[in-house]
Amino acid sequence: MLILTRKVGESITIGKDIKIKIVSIDQNQVKLGFDAPLDVVIFRDELITKVKNQNIEASSSFHKLSPDEIKIIKK
Numbered sequence: 001m002l003i004l005t006r007k008v009g010e011s012i013t014i015g016k017d018i019k020i021k022i023v024s025i026d027q028n029q030v031k032l033g034f035d036a037p038l039d040v041v042i043f044r045d046e047l048i049t050k051v052k053n054q055n056i057e058a059s060s061s062f063h064k065l066s067p068d069e070i071k072i073i074k075k
Contacts, residue, residue: 007022008022008023010022017036018034018035018036019034019035019036020032020034020035021034
């Protein structure tokens with residue numbers, strides 16, 4: 001992991017076309033601004049974890065269904 005120190009208003013560039021700017025720092029919260037092409041997807045890690053957990057839960061629930069219930073869902 002690369003660790004950099006930045007001040008408010010300073011930026012970091014990743015590759016040719018992704019820029020991360022430090023917008024503000026308030027107590028223990030840092031606000032970041034992202035300038036990236038529209039095809040670059042940016043997610044917060046906690047949302048990715050939540051979706052993964054929901055998918056695992058939904059998948060395990062699906063396997064608890066009877067074969068008849070699965071046929072109904074697939075229609």
